[in-house]
Amino acid sequence: MIPKRLVAPALLFVALFFLAPAQAAPNPAWTKPFPPFRIAGNLYYVGSEDLASYLIVTPKGDILLNSNLDSSPPLIRKSVEALGFHFSDIKILLISHAHYDHCAGSAEILRETRAKYEVMAPDVSVIESGGRTDFNYANDKSMRFPQAHVDRILHDGDTVSLGGTTLTAHLTAGHTKGTTTWTLDEPEAGRTPHVVIVGSPNVNPGYKLVRNPTYPRIAADYRHQFEVLKKLPCDIFLGAHGGYFDLTEKYPRFKAGDKNAFIDPAGYKAYIADRQQAFEAELKKQSGK
Numbered sequence: 001m002i003p004k005r006l007v008a009p010a011l012l013f014v015a016l017f018f019l020a021p022a023q024a025a026p027n028p029a030w031t032k033p034f035p036p037f038r039i040a041g042n043l044y045y046v047g048s049e050d051l052a053s054y055l056i057v058t059p060k061g062d063i064l065l066n067s068n069l070d071s072s073p074p075l076i077r078k079s080v081e082a083l084g085f086h087f088s089d090i091k092i093l094l095i096s097h098a099h100y101d102h103c104a105g106s107a108e109i110l111r112e113t114r115a116k117y118e119v120m121a122p123d124v125s126v127i128e129s130g131g132r133t134d135f136n137y138a139n140d141k142s143m144r145f146p147q148a149h150v151d152r153i154l155h156d157g158d159t160v161s162l163g164g165t166t167l168t169a170h171l172t173a174g175h176t177k178g179t180t181t182w183t184l185d186e187p188e189a190g191r192t193p194h195v196v197i198v199g200s201p202n203v204n205p206g207y208k209l210v211r212n213p214t215y216p217r218i219a220a221d222y223r224h225q226f227e228v229l230k231k232l233p234c235d236i237f238l239g240a241h242g243g244y245f246d247l248t249e250k251y252p253r254f255k256a257g258d259k260n261a262f263i264d265p266a267g268y269k270a271y272i273a274d275r276q277q278a279f280e281a282e283l284k285k286q287s288g289k
């Protein structure tokens with residue numbers, strides 16, 4: 001039994017532990033190294049266990065999707081080099097959305113590679129202000145990240161091409177105003193599977209979906225996102241976090257020889273349906289219905 005004089009401090013400690021913002025104690029899986037590997041064609045995984053980064057290798061240089069945390073660039077570089085590629089060959093840097101867990105490493109990677117930074121229009125000011133114009137976290141210093149200059153402003157449906165590979169940027173807003181879902185078709189063993197890299201369909205704790213003065217159309221944007229995601233043809237299901245597509249469950253199967261481990265159209269559909277249900281439930285709760 002805990003002595004009475006210790007009960008209050010113990011409760012306070014427990015309360016602080018659970019109330020602390022997630023970013024104060026980042027998920028250990030965000031910084032845990034993960035073996036880099038070729039997913040299909042010229043598409044490689046170079047992220048950590050949960051913060052996904054993708055490298056697309058072409059004869060004209062490489063494209064990197066997601067720079068992750070402030071501390072991630074050395075980890076990403078190590079993964080790129082372990083695969084036998086050069087970090088300095090990265091010519092274009094893209095992101096899933098303008099939150100620090102996907103873009104805080106950008107300033108450093110741009111400095112090291114001199115790549116061009118290409119970002120969906122509504123996320124550009126958030127990137128260039130280091131998070132100060134975020135609709136939800138503008139006043140939360142723990143969500144800030146190093147500012148970076150955007151070289152090309154993307155719009156819904158724009159493509160990014162390099163050395164024969166083309167990625168398409170789909171605006172799937174809600175989680176941020178410029179959340180981007182990337183698609184590409186990867187020729188592999190006589191087939192060309194459709195790859196979908198989901199930006200984020202999640203409603204963060206504290207997000208106001210109703211009467212949000214800094215993002216009045218947030219609920220409509222989420223609804224639009226789900227309509228877009230449901231229509232995308234998907235064979236290889238990927239996303240901004242490994243957790244979206246069960247990376248830690250699929251990778252061991254893949255490594256053991258199941259070359260189709262990431263081919264998961266049913267898992268993609270189920271994930272989108274589950275996230276839409278979570279969004280609708282939260283919207284209903286906030287609408288008081």
Ligand SMILES: [Zn+2]
Pocket residue numbers: 097099175200
């Ligand atoms: Zn996010």
